[in-house]
Amino acid sequence: MRKRTAWLSAVAALAVAAPVAAVTMPASAASPAVLPVTVSNNTGRGDAVHLYVIGILNGRWGSVNSGATFTPWPAGGLPPTPAPDVSIPGPGNGGSTTIRIPKGLSGRVYLAMRDKIKFFITPDGFVQPAPWAPGDPNFNTLFDTSEFTFNDSGLWLNSSQVDFFGIPHAVTVTNGAGQTKRTGDVVADGRNKVINAIKAQPGWERSVITRSDGTVLRVLAPGKATDAGLFPANYLDAYINSAFAAYTSRTLTVQPRQAEPNRKFFGRTVGNTLRFTDSSGAEVATVDKPSTSNVWGCDGVFNAPNVAPFIQSEVRRTICTALVRGTLGTSTVEPVYDANAFYKNSAPNHYSRIIHANMADGKAYGFAYDDVGGFESLVNDGDPQRAGIIMSPFGAGGTTPTQPPATTPPTTTPPTTRPPATTPPATQPPAGTTWAAGTPYAVGQIVTYNGVRYQCRQAHTALPGWEPPNVLALWLPL
Numbered sequence: 491m492r493k494r495t496a497w498l499s500a501v502a503a504l505a506v507a508a509p510v511a512a513v514t515m516p517a518s519a520a521s522p523a524v525l526p527v528t529v530s531n532n533t534g535r536g537d538a539v540h541l542y543v544i545g546i547l548n549g550r551w552g553s554v555n556s557g558a559t560f561t562p563w564p565a566g567g568l569p570p571t572p573a574p575d576v577s578i579p580g581p582g583n584g585g586s587t588t589i590r591i592p593k594g595l596s597g598r599v600y601l602a603m604r605d606k607i608k609f610f611i612t613p614d615g616f617v618q619p620a621p622w623a624p625g626d627p628n629f630n631t632l633f634d635t636s637e638f639t640f641n642d643s644g645l646w647l648n649s650s651q652v653d654f655f656g657i658p659h660a661v662t663v664t665n666g667a668g669q670t671k672r673t674g675d676v677v678a679d680g681r682n683k684v685i686n687a688i689k690a691q692p693g694w695e696r697s698v699i700t701r702s703d704g705t706v707l708r709v710l711a712p713g714k715a716t717d718a719g720l721f722p723a724n725y726l727d728a729y730i731n732s733a734f735a736a737y738t739s740r741t742l743t744v745q746p747r748q749a750e751p752n753r754k755f756f757g758r759t760v761g762n763t764l765r766f767t768d769s770s771g772a773e774v775a776t777v778d779k780p781s782t783s784n785v786w787g788c789d790g791v792f793n794a795p796n797v798a799p800f801i802q803s804e805v806r807r808t809i810c811t812a813l814v815r816g817t818l819g820t821s822t823v824e825p826v827y828d829a830n831a832f833y834k835n836s837a838p839n840h841y842s843r844i845i846h847a848n849m850a851d852g853k854a855y856g857f858a859y860d861d862v863g864g865f866e867s868l869v870n871d872g873d874p875q876r877a878g879i880i881m882s883p884f885g886a887g888g889t890t891p892t893q894p895p896a897t898t899p900p901t902t903t904p905p906t907t908r909p910p911a912t913t914p915p916a917t918q919p920p921a922g923t924t925w926a927a928g929t930p931y932a933v934g935q936i937v938t939y940n941g942v943r944y945q946c947r948q949a950h951t952a953l954p955g956w957e958p959p960n961v962l963a964l965w966l967p968l
Contacts, residue, residue, distance in 0.1 A: 524558045525591045525640050527599070527877045531581040533657070533884045537603040537632075539580030543589055544609075545597015545638075549957060551616055558590035566611030573609035573616070577602075591640050594956065599879060601657050602633035621699075621707070622654065622714040629699075632707050636661055636879050641956075641964065647877055648868035649674040650855040651845050655684055656708040662878035663869045672878075674867040675850040679886045685709060687844045694840055696720040711857070712841050713786030726782040726813070729837040733812075733819030734759050734779050743823045746804035748863075755805055766805055775805040785813045788858045796945070811862045814839055827863045927952045937965075 531539055543554040552562035553576035563573060580601070581587040589599070600607055608627040610617040619628040634657035638647045647661045658681050660674040677683065688709050689695045697715035699707045715721035742757040744766065755766040755774060766775040777791060784790035788810040794803040808825050812818035816835030817826040826832070829852065833843035842856030846865070853867045860866045869877075925937040925944070935946040937958065944958040944965040958965035 521593070521640075521642070521644065521872075521874050523593050525593070525645065525874055525877060526588050527591055527879060528586050528588045529580060529599070529601070530586040530878065530880045531583050533583060533603070533881050535583060535603065535884055539582070539587075539881075540577040540600075540602040540606045541580040541587065541589060542577055542600035542602070542607060542609075543591060543595075543597065544576070544600065545595045547592065547595045549959070554589075554591065554595065556587075556589055558592045560592060560595070563611050563616060566613055566615070568612060570610035570612045570617050573611045575606065576609075577606050591638065593640055593642065596639040596641075597637075599636045599638065600633055601635070601659065601879070601881060602631060603657065605631045607631055607633055622710050622718045624718070630701055630707065632656060632701070632705060634659065634708075638877075640874070643964065644870060644872035645874035645877060646868060646870045647879075648855060648866060650867075651842075652711060652855050652858055653714050654708040654710050655841075655845055658684075658882040660878075660880040660882065661867065661869050662880070663871045663874050664876050664878075665871045665873040666875050667873070671869040671871065673851055673853050673869055675880075676882050677848050677850055679883075680848040680850075681882065681884050683848045684844055687848075688841065691840045691844075693722065693725075697841070709841065711786070712839065713783065716783065716786065724782055726785050726837050729816070729819070729835055730779060730782070730785065730813065732836065734762070734764065736819040737764060740822065742818075742821075744805050744808050744825075745823060746808050746825070748827075755801060757805075764809065766801075768801075775802045777806055777809045780810075780813070785810060786857075788814070807859055807862070811859045814842065814857050814859070825862050829865065925952065925958055927956070 529539075529541060545551070545554070547560050550560075550562040552560055553574075554560050555576070556578045561576070566573070578589060579587070607619060608631075609619070610627075619631075619633070620626045621628050621631065621633070623629065634649075634654075636647060636649055636659065638645065640646075645663050647663060649659055649661055658674070658676045660672055662670055662672040664670040685698055685706050689698055694712075694715075697710040697712070697720055699710065701707050710718065710720065712721055712725065716723050716725075737757060737759040742764070744755045744757060745751055745753060746755075747753050755768060757764045757766040757777075759765075762779040764777040765773055766777075768774050780791045784792060788807070792806045792810045794806045796803050809818065812821065812824045812826065815826070815832040816838055817824065817831055819835065821831075829846070832846075833839055839857070842854070842860070845854045845856050846852055849867070853865055854860065855866050855868075861868070923937055925939040930951045931937070931946045937944050937946070939958045942959070946965060956964065
């Protein structure tokens with residue numbers, strides 16, 4: 491499993507430099523071929539806003555202009571060469587700008603204020619901005635991102651604080667019945683409250699990055715602050731030791747699927763490893779004691795192949811989530827779904843705690859698996875007609891958001907940049923066949939493509955250009 495933000499760090503080279511028209515995808519009855527997304531600026535600041543729509547369409551990485559025309563990235567060089575300027579002029583304070591996303595695109599909308607983002611490309615990749623690193627060309631640029639997937643199954647759009655908290659913004663989707671879902675709004679003066687609360691936590695204040703003109707650019711997530719040398723690398727070590735030791739004499743029950751309460755696995759700590767058995771007593775999963783870095787990234791010892799019956803991956807995902815939220819060690823059943831129990835351990839994740847506490851609906855992507863239990867800031871609809879990104883006030887001022895609040899909370903959570911948060915089927919899917927365009931696929935069905943196995947996440951009929959690696963909203967690599 492990979493964290494949400496890993497998708498742009500290394501991608502295939504694109505040799506096509508000439509613009510190509512937005513690929514025409516067969517439109518479903520549920521949604522338009524091009525989705526309008528209105529970006530509203532309620533920041534209260536006079537900075538120019540620059541927008542970028544970057545993602546993958548039909549296997550090609552590139553950018554989309556304001557008219558929904560997709561242009562692949564040209565080939566880059568070594569050292570990385572500057573990418574073309576693909577910025578779209580954004581709205582001034584109190585205004586709005588509509589961008590358009592073609593169906594079949596999965597990627598990100600970047601929001602930058604005052605300065606443009608500097609993107610770079612290599613012969614075989616696209617260099618993602620890493621603003622936590624002082625030497626990164628975008629270190630002094632105020633920006634943030636929303637992630638999305640738009641296809642015949644609908645729209646998934648989320649804000650993310652997995653790496654940092656910079657420009658808070660709400661996301662919305664409105665369907666054909668006129669119903670709007672909305673999440674991601676901070677409370678009144680929420681940006682300042684997050685910044686000031688982090689500064690007030692001893693040892694966390696260095697993760698607040700301020701530009702020479704006094705503008706707070708971002709608050710770094712603890713993993714990124716550690717990478718930048720601004721946060722202790724052993725912060726969680728004592729807590730992890732205590733949490734694992736708690737299960738040497740009592741059993742931890744993992745119930746990874748809310749809809750299947752009888753799917754249970756039972757863990758005890760043996761040495762430095764949590765060992766899990768099923769109801770028959772057979773060992774089905776193990777989790778070695780992680781480092782602090784493993785927990786922040788939900789990687790390393792938490793990596794596991796997503797193969798049927800999915801026990802190892804589900805158990806490891808659950809344990810990482812419990813360590814980040816601080817419930818492991820005191821709980822006897824995981825996941826814990828009571829938010830009042832989160833972040834009360836001996837080494838709390840104050841970053842995620844404070845961000846959630848300052849969201850109007852309590853939802854955020856404070857870490858990669860914040861979708862466990864439905865705590866993520868994501869909207870989804872199978873019948874999207876329009877969407878919105880609303881940049882929140884930076885202080886108590888700013889203009890009032892112009893779009894209505896959510897009528898219902900999001901209930902489906904297939905992320906755009908990493909393996910899905912939804913649970914896989916309890917029974918083993920059928921054996922794989924070779925993927926083919928024009929074939930109807932059911933949820934759970936296994937196919938192979940270029941020697942890699944994929945599991946269908948959403949029922950659909952395959953289309954040319956929708957090969958499994960191109961539409962991870964539909965296919966899960968196994």
